Amino acid sequence: MNDEQTFNSDSFAEEQRDRLPGIVSDIESLLRTVDPIELLSHLTVLYQTHAIDAANDRNEKARWQAKIEWLAWLTKCRRGMTASRFWEARRSRPS
Numbered sequence: 001m002n003d004e005q006t007f008n009s010d011s012f013a014e015e016q017r018d019r020l021p022g023i024v025s026d027i028e029s030l031l032r033t034v035d036p037i038e039l040l041s042h043l044t045v046l047y048q049t050h051a052i053d054a055a056n057d058r059n060e061k062a063r064w065q066a067k068i069e070w071l072a073w074l075t076k077c078r079r080g081m082t083a084s085r086f087w088e089a090r091r092s093r094p095s
Contacts, residue, residue, distance in 0.1 A: 027071075028078055036075040043068050 031039070047064035050056050 027074065031075055031078065040068060040072055
């Protein structure tokens, strides 16, 4: 493998981390356009239930549950802190 094809995981992780504030801001702006309780209810019904004759994919349900819980947390905390303030506070914490 030559140098051009070498994957730098640290660089990739840093790029993705730098994208997070923008992604969270986009999600927050969408949350402001809907009733958050209704949104969370719909997501739960859609992704935490299955048809009687369908297989229950527990791993997929667990992944969606984590996403829904994160969204619930974001919905609750966004009233007191914007995404940019959250990321600034997080970056200023000692590692």
